[in-house]
Amino acid sequence: MAKPILITGASSGIGYELAKVCAAHRHDLVLIARREEPLLALKDELQTAHGVQVLTYRGDLTEANTRQQFYDWTQFKGIAPYALVNNAGFGSLTPFAEADWANQNAMLQLNIVALTHLTRLYLPAMIAQGQGRILNVASTAAFLPGPYMAVYYASKAYVLSFTDAIATELEDTGVTATTLCPGPTQSEFQDRADMQDVKFFEGKKLPTSAEVAAYGYGVMEKGQRIAVHGTVNKLLSLGTRLLPRKKMADLTKDLQKPA
Template sequence: METNKTSKTALVTGAASGLGFELALLLAKDGYNLILIDIDSEKLQEAKIRILKNYHTKITLLIKDLSLINIAEEIYNDLNATDIDVIVNNAGFGLFGTFHDTDWKRESEMLHLHIITTTHLIKLILPGMVKRGSGKILNLSSLAAFQPGPLMALYYASKSYLLSFSQAISNELKGTGVTVTVLCPGPTKTSFQDVVSEGVGDNKIGFNMACPKQVAAYGYKAMHNSRVVAIPGLFNKFLSILPRMLTRNRTTKIVRKIQDKNRD
């Protein structure tokens, strides 16, 4: 069992599974006290037990539905003036379908989760970081951020928002001691993929699914190195610049083809 090396505090959303859990493990390894947030109480308790088996650190759990209106303010009040040194805005999910057919309730939850709650949490915690002259923010976007995504229109658009917002405030924060990193993974083997490809089975287009441990380690290192945009994998880096070489219309058609092929 490794012991606490620092008294810094990190907040991780969606920490019960997948990339959020792996990022929480890395933070625990570096001795951060953790505030872990997730919607699923049982899974979050299990995550805490798994982390404590490996690392000795203080872990506070907050069971919250991050898609609710004003949830960021509720969390901020729960933090009770705790200084947050690292924010990992990771919680998210995908939705598939033609926009005119999909369920608005679930879609508005996704937009609140990805956009409003993430933005509001940063809005509330960032001034304290700037005042102290230090802090790190890691936002989970996606390779989806670089082009429009027919059949997952709102997911792609919300991830584009996160990329644009992160890059813009990262620029504003130069010289303050606070940095923002936006992690843009390609397909990664987590329960996210089970939801996106529900009833489809394995993806047919042959994308190699990345390992969540490796993706998290890549993003974590990028955050500590104060990199702004972090795209794990050479092929993903190529895919992220490809839309700049094609027309937007062409790129949109290609994404549509991939989405159709994956599900026909």
């Protein structure tokens, strides 16, 4: 495969669009998600449009066995990824004390453990090759506490801290680690998180997943450490350094109080 890129959560939203951008830049692809149909349709589309090779893998990344089997499968196929894009993730809007534990646990497994595990599996070969890219998708949620989405915001704070730390460990190896922080973006995320009625989105035209993906590919290629999408989001993330954390938590609580 030519400079292959592995993308998790490529069946919709930002991951789906990242696959398109990477294929347009002539990367072969390995795509993983639980829904096979959209992955297979995307595979056909990208192979026809760009002449790249696309492999798909159906799997639930909350499960450690699936992650190991996926890694073993890529090893068996002799795939040495140029880049790993840890994009799969989800949130849930609910007061924490009422949250379904299985759902919160799955969120921790996907947003934190799968991202960390896959990075650990693929990083050594990248270092040995002296080149590679890790793109970890966090969120502007990484910069502040998020009442009613407490676990989601905390999971994204983890992604930012973890990725920033390994970016420093990787200096001078030829491998870079980038944290992509999108703000609210058009995708299946809001519906899955039960966020249809929150004030946060009222009257707002959200950026498309395609816009975020194009930006994400660019910052990954540049090896930028932290990349916040959009000018307003950049200003807001800088603002979080100045405001007391209690104030930020109160503001977020007001914006995303469940209806």
